[in-house]
Amino acid sequence: MTLRVGIAGLGTVGAGVAQILRTKGEALTARSGRNIAIAAVSARERKKDRGVDLSDVAWENDARNLISRDDVDVIVELIGGTDGIALDLVEGALRAGKHVVTANKALLARHGAALAVLAEEAGVALKFEAAICGGIPIVKALRESLIAYEVSAVRGILNGTCNFILTQMESSGRGYAEVLAEAQSLGFAEADPALDVSGLDSAHKLVLLTSLAFGTAPDLDGVAITGIEHISAADIAFAAEFGYRLKLLGVARHLGDEIEQRVHPAMVPERTPLADVEGAFNAVVAEMGEAGSYFFEGRGAGQAPTASAVIADIVDVACGAGGPVFGRPARDLVPPKRIAPEKRASPYYLRFDVLDVPGVMAEISRHLAEHGISIDNMLQRGRSPGEAVAIVMITHEAPHVGVLRALKAIAASDNVLETPCMIPMEAP
Amino acid sequence: MTLRVGIAGLGTVGAGVAQILRTKGEALTARSGRNIAIAAVSARERKKDRGVDLSDVAWENDARNLISRDDVDVIVELIGGTDGIALDLVEGALRAGKHVVTANKALLARHGAALAVLAEEAGVALKFEAAICGGIPIVKALRESLIAYEVSAVRGILNGTCNFILTQMESSGRGYAEVLAEAQSLGFAEADPALDVSGLDSAHKLVLLTSLAFGTAPDLDGVAITGIEHISAADIAFAAEFGYRLKLLGVARHLGDEIEQRVHPAMVPERTPLADVEGAFNAVVAEMGEAGSYFFEGRGAGQAPTASAVIADIVDVACGAGGPVFGRPARDLVPPKRIAPEKRASPYYLRFDVLDVPGVMAEISRHLAEHGISIDNMLQRGRSPGEAVAIVMITHEAPHVGVLRALKAIAASDNVLETPCMIPMEAP
Numbered sequence: 001m002t003l004r005v006g007i008a009g010l011g012t013v014g015a016g017v018a019q020i021l022r023t024k025g026e027a028l029t030a031r032s033g034r035n036i037a038i039a040a041v042s043a044r045e046r047k048k049d050r051g052v053d054l055s056d057v058a059w060e061n062d063a064r065n066l067i068s069r070d071d072v073d074v075i076v077e078l079i080g081g082t083d084g085i086a087l088d089l090v091e092g093a094l095r096a097g098k099h100v101v102t103a104n105k106a107l108l109a110r111h112g113a114a115l116a117v118l119a120e121e122a123g124v125a126l127k128f129e130a131a132i133c134g135g136i137p138i139v140k141a142l143r144e145s146l147i148a149y150e151v152s153a154v155r156g157i158l159n160g161t162c163n164f165i166l167t168q169m170e171s172s173g174r175g176y177a178e179v180l181a182e183a184q185s186l187g188f189a190e191a192d193p194a195l196d197v198s199g200l201d202s203a204h205k206l207v208l209l210t211s212l213a214f215g216t217a218p219d220l221d222g223v224a225i226t227g228i229e230h231i232s233a234a235d236i237a238f239a240a241e242f243g244y245r246l247k248l249l250g251v252a253r254h255l256g257d258e259i260e261q262r263v264h265p266a267m268v269p270e271r272t273p274l275a276d277v278e279g280a281f282n283a284v285v286a287e288m289g290e291a292g293s294y295f296f297e298g299r300g301a302g303q304a305p306t307a308s309a310v311i312a313d314i315v316d317v318a319c320g321a322g323g324p325v326f327g328r329p330a331r332d333l334v335p336p337k338r339i340a341p342e343k344r345a346s347p348y349y350l351r352f353d354v355l356d357v358p359g360v361m362a363e364i365s366r367h368l369a370e371h372g373i374s375i376d377n378m379l380q381r382g383r384s385p386g387e388a389v390a391i392v393m394i395t396h397e398a399p400h401v402g403v404l405r406a407l408k409a410i411a412a413s414d415n416v417l418e419t420p421c422m423i424p425m426e427a428p
Numbered sequence: 429m430t431l432r433v434g435i436a437g438l439g440t441v442g443a444g445v446a447q448i449l450r451t452k453g454e455a456l457t458a459r460s461g462r463n464i465a466i467a468a469v470s471a472r473e474r475k476k477d478r479g480v481d482l483s484d485v486a487w488e489n490d491a492r493n494l495i496s497r498d499d500v501d502v503i504v505e506l507i508g509g510t511d512g513i514a515l516d517l518v519e520g521a522l523r524a525g526k527h528v529v530t531a532n533k534a535l536l537a538r539h540g541a542a543l544a545v546l547a548e549e550a551g552v553a554l555k556f557e558a559a560i561c562g563g564i565p566i567v568k569a570l571r572e573s574l575i576a577y578e579v580s581a582v583r584g585i586l587n588g589t590c591n592f593i594l595t596q597m598e599s600s601g602r603g604y605a606e607v608l609a610e611a612q613s614l615g616f617a618e619a620d621p622a623l624d625v626s627g628l629d630s631a632h633k634l635v636l637l638t639s640l641a642f643g644t645a646p647d648l649d650g651v652a653i654t655g656i657e658h659i660s661a662a663d664i665a666f667a668a669e670f671g672y673r674l675k676l677l678g679v680a681r682h683l684g685d686e687i688e689q690r691v692h693p694a695m696v697p698e699r700t701p702l703a704d705v706e707g708a709f710n711a712v713v714a715e716m717g718e719a720g721s722y723f724f725e726g727r728g729a730g731q732a733p734t735a736s737a738v739i740a741d742i743v744d745v746a747c748g749a750g751g752p753v754f755g756r757p758a759r760d761l762v763p764p765k766r767i768a769p770e771k772r773a774s775p776y777y778l779r780f781d782v783l784d785v786p787g788v789m790a791e792i793s794r795h796l797a798e799h800g801i802s803i804d805n806m807l808q809r810g811r812s813p814g815e816a817v818a819i820v821m822i823t824h825e826a827p828h829v830g831v832l833r834a835l836k837a838i839a840a841s842d843n844v845l846e847t848p849c850m851i852p853m854e855a856p
Contacts, residue, residue, distance in 0.1 A: 137573030145565035
């Protein structure tokens with residue numbers, strides 16, 4: 001019995017999916033025992049050359065028309081967006097008893113729990129391997145493999161654009177703006193890079209990883225988000241001197257009955273798996289209690305990696321793979337109990353740009369001590385007295401709010417030239 | 429409807445599986461929608477304390493009796509061994525229409541194709557996530573995720589005992605025998621370490637990875653196997669000087685229509701994913717054409733990691749996940765066309781222990797040149813003239829058989845004190 005696919009959205013990924021279904025049909029049928037055919041497609045522009053001939057396939061100008069087509073069993077949603085057509089389409093498809101495969105992290109980060117309930121009530125699949133880390137099978141790993149013991153933490157480099165920018169800044173010593181412009185010209189960053197560099201895209205993915213790992217409802221509002229826009233070449237160079245690399249991490253941790261979810265630049269110790277992730281690659285570490293740590297790395301974006309994840313989901317649907325959308329029944333998913341901000345603590349990297357005058361170090365030290373922050377390791381590059389100098393330090397474990405308060409007090413000093421920089425140190 | 433499990437073998441892993449099924453039943457039911465219960469067990473000794481009370485469960489002294497039990501739907505084979513009871517049990521269970529979950533790599537490396545045919549004819553599952561790299565979900569990844577493009581190569585650190593020994597030799601500078609003895613006393617190596625250190629265990633796993641990656645029948649005879657028994661502390665130290673780490677790798681590559689399968693110590697460039705795998709960890713790199721490289725790392729042995737893989741397979745069976753055993757219909761699996769030995773080529777690390785007398789370097793160079801081997805990088809530690817000295821070099825790409833012949837000629841020289849050492853250099 002043929003599985004009939006309707007593809008909504010024929011951008012890079014959609015065209016890749018169509019190409020694979022057209023050229024590798026036999027191989028995919030061997031894997032699932034079923035013929036898989038494209039029944040209908042929808043996109044903005046019909047005439048565009050997408051490297052695959054779809055002239056024999058039904059065309060819908062409005063993707064929502066795929067919902068009522070009797071010749072479509074599974075809808076592949078590659079339109080994007082948190083609401084609008086993508087939401088209408090996925091909601092309508094599930095209500096109509098059609099399977100859905102999507103790469104839409106923004107949609108699921110907001111509406112994932114409700115959509116999972118719809119899917120499970122209708123007895124159809126809602127699959128989203130392509131929504132997190134492209135070709136890395138991390139959704140399947142968390143949903144189907146790392147399940148015998150409780151997962152206590154998930155850490156990941158979830159955005160290839162940010163990792164590309166940070167590793168380029170590191171290898172070239174250049175500043176953020178210059179490297180971003182280069183990344184845009186190379187196609188590694190969007191014309192409007194805000195979604196990536198702000199950390200929001202990583203947060204979308206982290207929200208879904210959190211639900212898969214801990215069995216909670218997706219909760220975007222629970223994520224503390226800091227992007228990479230304010231990272232300086234100096235901080236990356238100082239990190240190296242201390243034996244760390246700067247990475248934008250998404251971190252979700254189970255702490256007692258509370259859950260911490262955060263996206264921020266972090267100092268990661270050199271020669272650990274996450275520190276070694278280069279360029280546009282993505283990676284995830286999952287800690288599973290007695291069974292130890294598991295590390296996954298690969299291409300997180302681009303046509304082939306993302307299309308390969310979509311194809312794997314379609315073949316899963318063809319194989320009749322069951323089980324709840326997020327690994328636990330959707331009706332039981334509740335939003336995580338968020339950790340109170342005052343419980344957040346870690347060692348911190350701090351940088352102060354100061355005038356090199358007598359007493360400045362005493363002033364900084366006093367404010368830190370007043371907030372219970374002690375220094376583990378410090379570095380000051382000497383220049384001429386009276387000139388600007390960077391004081392860089394790594395603290396012992398310190399409360400996040402205490403560091404914020406101390407830095408506010410320090411920033412008020414006339415001897416402090418710029419807003420001090422704080423970056424958490426993250427375990428591997 | 430309850431899924432009724434029969435466990436054959438209650439060693440470390442079997443006891444772990446029983447514990448998880450007993451203590452996390454509710455969580456596993458939430459994932460699969462089915463109750464999962466232990467219906468019967470079989471092991472050598474009934475009275476032994478295994479940390480889990482199984483007194484209310486049916487007991488079979490002969491595991492093969494599980495085959496005919498009407499109250500068992502899935503048999504978990506944890507007996508081990510290539511033939512004998514394990515083979516009788518798995519074969520009988522599949523013929524009787526029972527699902528099988530096994531951790532038995534030796535069995536599948538020899539009988540995998542025939543058993544897969546039985547499973548697919550009976551319409552039951554034969555699952556073996558625990559047979560390769562313990563808790564790392566590499567079977568599922570190759571079988572269900574990395575499927576849209578052809579996988580062209582799989583490389584892995586497939587044996588934790590060997591990797592533990594090599595990393596200990598590296599960090600301590602001690603010799604193989606001493607570190608092996610320590611590994612045995614710590615429980616990281618068996619009393620009879622032959623299966624591990626000879627490379628045979630890695631070969632069993634490589635054979636299964638090859639079938640999953642390339643759609644060929646398991647073919648143990650096609651694997652060229654070299655173990656770690658002859659690795660010296662000196663080679664590990666020289667490797668570091670050249671910027672490499674010594675790892676026991678399993679490698680399967682598609683070269684045209686031929687397939688290369690080999691297990692051997694290899695020099696891996698530092699700061700690449702496989703080089704950074706420490707201690708008893710396992711890891712696999714899979715190259716999937718346009719979609720790039722994917723890297724998986726985690727615990728490859730031990731109770732919790734291996735039991736977690738078995739549990740994932742049982743839950744998969746409960747979810748009704750389908751598809752062929754090795755990802756392609758078993759009837760279509762054919763043994764790989766093996767690459768001709770004379771086509772094998774790579775750069776090599778060579779070490780010669782020689783008397784430091786005039787002409788010795790000229791003699792070595794001449795033999796290498798005669799076999800078309802050119803030197804990329806060389807190192808000689810000076811000692812007193814007339815004493816023993818090591819000459820170490822890395823060659824450009826050279827044919828394996830040419831290197832063997834050159835080394836045989838060189839070994840015949842009176843100035844060469846020990847059998848020369850050759851270790852292939854492997855890409856990351």
